[in-house]
Amino acid sequence: YDGRELWFAQNKILKANVHLKPNFVNAIGEGTTFDLAKKELVSGLEGLFDCTINYQNEVQPGNIVIALKNSGFVDAAISNTEMTSLGEEGFIIKYIASKKLILLTGNTEVSVLYAVYHYLRLLQTSKINLSSLNIIEVPSYQKRVLNHWDNLDGSVERGYAGRSIWKWDDLPNVLSKRYISYAKANASIGINGTVLNNVNASPDILLPEYLLKVKAIASVLRPFGIQVYLSVNFSSPAILDGLATANPKDKHVVLWWKNKVEEIYQLIPDFGGFLVKANSEGQPGPMDFGCTHAEGANMLADILAPYEGVVMWRAFVYNANGNDRAKQAYEEFMPLDNKFRKNVLVQVKNGPIDFQPREPFSPLFGAMKGTSLMPELQITQEYLGFSSHLVYLGTLYKEFLWSDTYSNGRGSTVAQVSSNKNSKRISGIAGVANIGSDNNWCGHHFAQSNWYVFGRLAWNPSLNVRHIAKEWIRLTLTQDEHAVKEIASMMMKSREAVVNYMTPLGLHHLMGWDHHYGPEPWCVIPNARADWLPSYYHKADSLGIGFNRSSSGTNATEQYAEPLRELFDNEASCPLEYLLWFHHLSWNYELKNGNSLWEELCYHYQDGVNQVRSFRKIWKSLEANIATQQFIEVNEKLKIQEKEAIWWRDACLLYFQSFSKQALPYGVDNPIYKLEELKKQKFDLQHHN
Numbered sequence: 001y002d003g004r005e006l007w008f009a010q011n012k013i014l015k016a017n018v019h020l021k022p023n024f025v026n027a028i029g030e031g032t033t034f035d036l037a038k039k040e041l042v043s044g045l046e047g048l049f050d051c052t053i054n055y056q057n058e059v060q061p062g063n064i065v066i067a068l069k070n071s072g073f074v075d076a077a078i079s080n081t082e083m084t085s086l087g088e089e090g091f092i093i094k095y096i097a098s099k100k101l102i103l104l105t106g107n108t109e110v111s112v113l114y115a116v117y118h119y120l121r122l123l124q125t126s127k128i129n130l131s132s133l134n135i136i137e138v139p140s141y142q143k144r145v146l147n148h149w150d151n152l153d154g155s156v157e158r159g160y161a162g163r164s165i166w167k168w169d170d171l172p173n174v175l176s177k178r179y180i181s182y183a184k185a186n187a188s189i190g191i192n193g194t195v196l197n198n199v200n201a202s203p204d205i206l207l208p209e210y211l212l213k214v215k216a217i218a219s220v221l222r223p224f225g226i227q228v229y230l231s232v233n234f235s236s237p238a239i240l241d242g243l244a245t246a247n248p249k250d251k252h253v254v255l256w257w258k259n260k261v262e263e264i265y266q267l268i269p270d271f272g273g274f275l276v277k278a279n280s281e282g283q284p285g286p287m288d289f290g291c292t293h294a295e296g297a298n299m300l301a302d303i304l305a306p307y308e309g310v311v312m313w314r315a316f317v318y319n320a321n322g323n324d325r326a327k328q329a330y331e332e333f334m335p336l337d338n339k340f341r342k343n344v345l346v347q348v349k350n351g352p353i354d355f356q357p358r359e360p361f362s363p364l365f366g367a368m369k370g371t372s373l374m375p376e377l378q379i380t381q382e383y384l385g386f387s388s389h390l391v392y393l394g395t396l397y398k399e400f401l402w403s404d405t406y407s408n409g410r411g412s413t414v415a416q417v418s419s420n421k422n423s424k425r426i427s428g429i430a431g432v433a434n435i436g437s438d439n440n441w442c443g444h445h446f447a448q449s450n451w452y453v454f455g456r457l458a459w460n461p462s463l464n465v466r467h468i469a470k471e472w473i474r475l476t477l478t479q480d481e482h483a484v485k486e487i488a489s490m491m492m493k494s495r496e497a498v499v500n501y502m503t504p505l506g507l508h509h510l511m512g513w514d515h516h517y518g519p520e521p522w523c524v525i526p527n528a529r530a531d532w533l534p535s536y537y538h539k540a541d542s543l544g545i546g547f548n549r550s551s552s553g554t555n556a557t558e559q560y561a562e563p564l565r566e567l568f569d570n571e572a573s574c575p576l577e578y579l580l581w582f583h584h585l586s587w588n589y590e591l592k593n594g595n596s597l598w599e600e601l602c603y604h605y606q607d608g609v610n611q612v613r614s615f616r617k618i619w620k621s622l623e624a625n626i627a628t629q630q631f632i633e634v635n636e637k638l639k640i641q642e643k644e645a646i647w648w649r650d651a652c653l654l655y656f657q658s659f660s661k662q663a664l665p666y667g668v669d670n671p672i673y674k675l676e677e678l679k680k681q682k683f684d685l686q687h688h689n
């Protein structure tokens with residue numbers, strides 16, 4: 001096991017399910033994806049039960065039946081209303097007691113494929129009670145998409161698992177085997193779309209020669225129900241074909257995009273659409289021509305609409321204009337509510353700044369009621385220790401998706417307001433991929449769990465993330481009960497540990513300014529944008545620390561609905577985890593637990609280190625249950641993580657101590673490093689890629 005098998009590595013039946021070996025499989029239906037579903041079911045069952053499983057034409061007791069709607073068999077077994085409620089991708093897995101068989105069905109071929117993967121997963125991860133087996137699954141988001149930040153030269157922006165999996169130079173003639181494994185892995189967790197290239201998009205992706213390569217990838221992914229999307233550069237018409245402008249109101253520009261879209265759909269009839277980063281971090285956009293984001297997005301949306309394509313338009317915007325960065329996306333996008341076409345999804349990062357270890361949710365969620373908002377999560381660990389640190393992001397995703405926006409009263413969680421449940425609009429959710437060409441795909445064995453949990457939550461944000469972690473462990477690492485429990489508890493604590501040793505109590509952006517890896521709270525770069533430097537965010541001085549975003553400061557709290565606004569605005573009621581996000585407080589500020597702010601900060605940094613130490617112990621104790629290579633590689637990475645947790649703790653505490661002028665409290669280890677040495681240390685990014 002070197003990780004290449006992803007969550008298909010264990011392939012072991014749960015003991016409690018061994019009696020569920022079917023006699024035969026009946027397959028009622030046809031089509032490329034249906035055939036794939038059949039094949040996956042049979043080979044999956046054969047692997048799990050370690051025997052040969054044959055097809056049978058006659059439907060008999062003891063069989064598993066996979067069937068498409070409109071087959072007489074399904075009509076007799078499942079009511080019309082139930083079938084309709086499944087929509088295009090939902091499925092049913094049901095034990096039909098009268099016939100003594102298990103039925104897997106849905107309205108479309110891909111829904112049957114999803115049913116197959118779900119059933120195979122159940123056999124490996126939870127005890128199935130046959131008599132009550134009646135599963136109805138309908139995805140919560142329509143577009144469940146991975147965003148690759150992969151460049152055409154094979155590099156990956158913020159990628160920590162080697163080069164891009166897309167071999168642009170070999171395409172379209174050579175199709176890497178990895179594309180199939182990639183497609184299967186995604187389909188098995190319900191991901192149905194992928195944006196192949198970086199949001200900082202090279203216009204070249206729209207050149208005819210690249211579109212042929214895209215077509216080749218699309219043909220591999222299609223049977224697995226995965227649509228291909230492209231990130232596009234808004235100035236493409238000017239850059240590629242020398243048009244005088246890229247103004248979305250210019251008729252030549254509109255015609256250029258029309259022709260380009262037609263060309264794409266001729267090659268790829270089920271093409272998903274465009275992802276656009278516009279007027280953000282130097283990328284071109286409609287505002288260069290005095291037009292709004294909505295006008296830019298709608299121009300593309302109107303052209304894509306006849307083909308059922310969508311535009312995913314990013315709201316990651318901020319200028320170095322002195323205004324609080326955390327407020328800017330809201331200020332720029334709120335006035336555009338209700339102005340976007342129905343096939344535009346505004347893609348909003350989970351927090352108002354940028355994928356930090358912890359941020360409050362972006363206040364756009366809930367506020368933009370007349371627009372489809374598509375949460376954008378980061379799976380790659382840009383700010384969370386790259387692929388060196390073990391961090392299970394299930395808890396981060398869940399915290400965000402379950403944040404109550406209060407926009408329609410209590411219970412208007414981010415998941416509620418952004419998913420299907422809320423409206424008839426198109427819904428979607430995106431995750432920035434952590435996939436590369438490393439053998440183990442994601443750099444760290446445990447980073448695979450973040451790809452996995454993203455897919456599972458995109459399908460259903462209500463799932464329990466500890467349960468998802470356990471599923472992943474059973475599928476990937478071990479079926480040993482004790483080990484599953486221990487590893488899951490480690491994973492569940494891992495995100496809080498990283499928050500503790502990097503940015504506790506609402507601190508954020510303390511890392512090196514360009515690479516985003518280690519701690520550099522002191523960082524000063526001549527002529528750099530202030531809002532790219534840590535001091536902009538922590539604002540430590542002799543009086544205290546934190547960013548005053550309350551009504552006495554930048555008033556970012558105003559962007560949240562009541563009662564959240566008041567909760568965040570008042571330092572006494574502000575949750576501890578967001579305290580320094582919203583408030584600048586004195587080092588001696590007394591917290592409810594009796595600790596001073598300084599003491600509390602020190603304890604959190606120390607807790608982070610202690611937590612990583614406990615992970616090392618847990619992992620060591622499980623050596624006998626884990627395959628050698630997986631065990632050793634994770635063990636090595638945990639060693640690095642401990643060392644770097646100490647690095648973070650020492651760097652931040654020593655630096656902040658130069659303002660607080662207070663001793664480290666009892667219980668906090670003496671620093672290993674000296675501040676001046678840490679400041680001089682040069683970070684070797686190469687080493688971490």
Ligand code: BDP
Pocket residue numbers: 157158199200277281316354355382
């Ligand atoms: C930041 C990354 C940068 C991305 C940008 C984005 O540092 O590489 O291009 O986000 O999301 O987090 O556009």
